[in-house]
Amino acid sequence: MSLTRQDVEKIAHLARLSITESEMPVYVTSLSSIVNFVTELSVVETGAILPMAHPLDGQHQRLRRDAVSESDHREKYQLNAPSVQAGLYVVPRVIE
Amino acid sequence: MLHNLTLGELADRLADGRISSVELTRHFLARIERLNPALNALITLTAETALQSAAAADLRLAAGERAPLLGIPLIHKDIFCTDGIRTSCGSRMLDNFIAPYDATVVARLKSAGAVMLGKANMDEFAMGSSNETSYYGPVKNPWDLKKVPGGSSGGSAAAMAARLAAYTTGTDTGGSIRQPAALTGVTGLKPTYGRVSRYGMIAYASSLDQAGVFARSAADAARVLKVIAGFDPLDSTSVDEPVPDYPALLEGPLTGLRIGILREFFDGLDARNASLIHEALKVYGSLGATTVEVSLPHLPLSVPAYYVVAPAEASSNLSRFDGVRFGYRCADPRDLSDLYERSRGEGFGIEVKRRIMTGTYVLSTGYFDAYYLKAQRVRRLITDDFRAAFEKVDLLIGPTTPTPAFDIGANIEDPVTMYLNDIYTVSANLAGLPGMSLPCGFIEGLPMGLQLLGPHFSEGQLLRAAHQFQTATDWHTHAPRGYE
Numbered sequence: 001m002s003l004t005r006q007d008v009e010k011i012a013h014l015a016r017l018s019i020t021e022s023e024m025p026v027y028v029t030s031l032s033s034i035v036n037f038v039t040e041l042s043v044v045e046t047g048a049i050l051p052m053a054h055p056l057d058g059q060h061q062r063l064r065r066d067a068v069s070e071s072d073h074r075e076k077y078q079l080n081a082p083s084v085q086a087g088l089y090v091v092p093r094v095i096e
Numbered sequence: 097m098l099h100n101l102t103l104g105e106l107a108d109r110l111a112d113g114r115i116s117s118v119e120l121t122r123h124f125l126a127r128i129e130r131l132n133p134a135l136n137a138l139i140t141l142t143a144e145t146a147l148q149s150a151a152a153a154d155l156r157l158a159a160g161e162r163a164p165l166l167g168i169p170l171i172h173k174d175i176f177c178t179d180g181i182r183t184s185c186g187s188r189m190l191d192n193f194i195a196p197y198d199a200t201v202v203a204r205l206k207s208a209g210a211v212m213l214g215k216a217n218m219d220e221f222a223m224g225s226s227n228e229t230s231y232y233g234p235v236k237n238p239w240d241l242k243k244v245p246g247g248s249s250g251g252s253a254a255a256m257a258a259r260l261a262a263y264t265t266g267t268d269t270g271g272s273i274r275q276p277a278a279l280t281g282v283t284g285l286k287p288t289y290g291r292v293s294r295y296g297m298i299a300y301a302s303s304l305d306q307a308g309v310f311a312r313s314a315a316d317a318a319r320v321l322k323v324i325a326g327f328d329p330l331d332s333t334s335v336d337e338p339v340p341d342y343p344a345l346l347e348g349p350l351t352g353l354r355i356g357i358l359r360e361f362f363d364g365l366d367a368r369n370a371s372l373i374h375e376a377l378k379v380y381g382s383l384g385a386t387t388v389e390v391s392l393p394h395l396p397l398s399v400p401a402y403y404v405v406a407p408a409e410a411s412s413n414l415s416r417f418d419g420v421r422f423g424y425r426c427a428d429p430r431d432l433s434d435l436y437e438r439s440r441g442e443g444f445g446i447e448v449k450r451r452i453m454t455g456t457y458v459l460s461t462g463y464f465d466a467y468y469l470k471a472q473r474v475r476r477l478i479t480d481d482f483r484a485a486f487e488k489v490d491l492l493i494g495p496t497t498p499t500p501a502f503d504i505g506a507n508i509e510d511p512v513t514m515y516l517n518d519i520y521t522v523s524a525n526l527a528g529l530p531g532m533s534l535p536c537g538f539i540e541g542l543p544m545g546l547q548l549l550g551p552h553f554s555e556g557q558l559l560r561a562a563h564q565f566q567t568a569t570d571w572h573t574h575a576p577r578g579y580e
Contacts, residue, residue, distance in 0.1 A: 008453070015411060015456040016418075016433075017449055018441030027450065030511050034454055037512045038400040041470050044477065051472030052479060054303050054333070055289045055528025056552070061332060076196045082425035089420050092431050 001039065003032045098123045099259035100575070103168060103316045106262060110157055110167045117157065117167030121150035121211050124169045128213065128260050131579065135236050137245075137254040139174045140182050140215040149211045156209055164319045164343075166209030171261040173252045174215035175222055176202050176307075177296040185298045186218040186230040186248075189423045189443035199296025200328045201265060201307050208323045213261055217251030220445045221414065222272055222300045224248050225517040228508050229447040236504070237280060238576040239542055243501035246276030246517075249310070253280040256310040258579045263320055264310045269300050270402050271496075271521025273308045274533040278496035278545020281535045283562065283572055285309050285317040288552045289528030290335035292321075293328035301409035302333075304402075304525040313572050314534070314562035318342035321555060337553055345556040346563040351384035353561065354489040360395040361494030361520055369495050369544060372537040376546045377493065379568050380561075390489060392481035397474050398523035403515055404458050404471035405526070410448075411455025417443065450511060479527040486551040491561060495520055496533040496545030520547060530555050532562050535571040543574070 008027050012019045019027060074087060083090040098120060101109070109115045125143050132138055146169065153167035177183045177195035179202075184190045198206065206212075219229040227235040227250025235250040237243040238258040245254040249266030253276030256264045266273040268286035277284025285308045292307040299305060307324065311317040322343060327336040357377065362370055377387055419425040419439025426442050429435035444452070458467035485492060498519060507514040524531040529549050536546035546565075550558045566572050 011453045011457050011460070014460060015449075015452050016415075016436045016440055017444070017452060018437040019449070020441070023446065023449075026446070027453065030450060031453060031457070033512050034403065034450075034515075035457065037515070038404050038458070038467060038471070040400045041397060041404070041467070041474050044394065044397060044474060046470060046473035046477065049473040049476050051469045052476035053472060055479070055526070056333070056335065057479075059290070059333065059335070062329075064329070073196060077421075080193055080196070080422035082419060082423075091420055092429050092435055094432050 001032070001035055003028060003035060099127060102313060103164065103262060103311070103319045106168050107164055107166070111162055117150040117153040117211060118147060120167065121146050121169050121213070124213055124261055131258050132260060134241060135238060135254050135258055136233055137217055137235050137251040137258065137260060138171065138214045139184055139186070139217050139232050139251070142181060142212055142214050145181070146211050146213050153209045153211060163209055165205065165323055167211060168262045169211040169213050170205065171213050171216050171252060171255050171264045172202060173218055173249050173264070173266050175218060175267050175298045176265060177298070178202055178212070178215065181215070183215070183298070184231070185222070186220040186232060187444065187448065188231045189417050191231065191424065193422055197296060200293035200330060201324050202296065204324050216249070216255055216264060219248035219250065220448050221298065221410070222248040222267055222269055223410070223447050223451050225271070225275060225514055226502070226507065227251065227276070228504065229445055231445060234504050237501045238579050239281065239501065242503055243542065244279070244504050246279035246501065248272040250276050252310050253277055253282060253284070256280065256282040256312065257576060259575065263316055265307065266310055267297060267305055267307050268525065269304045270406060270525050271518045273310065274496050274521050274531055274545065274547060275517065277310055277533040279501040279543065281543030281574060281576070283311050283313055283317055283535070284533045285321060286524065286531045287321060287325060287555055288530045290333050291530070291553065291555065292324050293331040293334050295328055295330040299413040301406040302413060303409060304406055306525070313566050314532070314559050315343065315346055318346060318559045318563070340556045342556055342559055345560050348560060349384055350380065350561060350564050353385040353491070355380055355385050355387045356390035356485055356489030356492045357387055358395070358492050358494040359389050359391045365495060366499065368539050369498070372544050373493065373495055373546060376536045376565065379565060383564055383568060388489060390485045390492070392478070392485060394474065394477040394481050395523055398478050398526055399515060399519055401471045401474040401478065402518065402522040402526060403454070404467050405475060407451040407455035408459050408468050409455070411452045411459065414448070414452055419443070447511070475526045478523055482527045482529060490550070491554070491558060492549040494547050496547040500539045500542035500544055524549050528552060530558055532558050534562050534565060535574065537571060
């Protein structure tokens, strides 16, 4: 199975990734070969086998007391932000 | 020389005052200054904070405190968040990211008095088997500077092999500790999934990621594991199992230990590689272990299963990098979509984008059942194969890698060939098993690794088997020329 340029453009859009013109042929070829490679999985019959999402099967999500455990680190965290104003993250205008 | 002493010997010398932590730290810093420019094993050097931590450790030592890692220098893989210090994950995306907190691994070692010298180079977001995908350039293998050190923890492995620190940390999602340990001739330990906290370890594939250690011997790795292992309420998949006193479990005969030889690992294996493994099995025979051949019929599917599961989880984990709250932001975004797409397109390197797109594809409508659920079903078959094998044997043995270190540039254009380097390592991650790689000989002057795999939470037994091998052999003491 071979992916087309349109397939890769669609995947890139779903993943919110801009792909340059020079990268595009690399991805069309390499993603096709990866998809072909993982298609090998179809050689084994897995009808009744349950999907395994986690290596320690049977482990349950722990609960904790519904109590405040974190203090306010906003200023420290926002030091890493590309653009902040009055404690808010700044992005391009969304609503005209 | 100080850099060839074991962690036990270093702790003794620090305890009786023959050396100070500051002297030891200066010794390693001088080695880094002299040897690292050719290796590129470090992304960030933290000499100043290292000397401050060393001085603090010396005060604790002078006050009579004794602890196994107190005052001993290490290097962390740059995937672990370090409060106030750049944590890049080998990516342009996080080139400017100053972590606002410590990973649990970092915090535990810090409170044990460990001295961090710096942050090790790595494949970008831990995606790679050669350390060539780092934004900061490839790491060179100290055994031959034209060769890769393996990946993704290539900087940690190269730094260990070059004796730039007493030990280094790493992470292993599909072999990223064991494979570079093998290719650089050091001891690598990947614990059971859930044994060491993932908190503050930048996520690649959350159901596979596990933190571990590079050391010059299994005995040293045991000392480090004892400190970093254990339950952490901050990691929802951390397991609440008691932490054994690993160093106390190293001694003892291997009489009656049942070792399984994985038949599938020897299919098509290079004859020189196979003969090193058979030599190692003879050593185990002489130590009283028995060997039996076992088959894991679904093992050949572990690489395709891994390269569906891991990219799927990565595509979800890496959606957090959006150019808004932290990390790289593109210049002059037209609108919010452009901000997301170009920040991610420019901030991530080629392999990271490839895996995000692979993951997006296998999770997308129409392909989810055929790829993602299928891979998860195969994952269960592989795990069941291991479970059945461990009813008959105590541990499994095979090679860590198909070949010794390859040339820089040899496989980077061909992702599937690169992925097949992980053929012997990914199955342990799919099943969540602990594993080790031990130096076991050389092919054409390059080190090779012997891989040991055990059932969940069998680190004590693995470390004992590894330590006994290293008591009977001296492969782990070889140093690359120029780094002795």
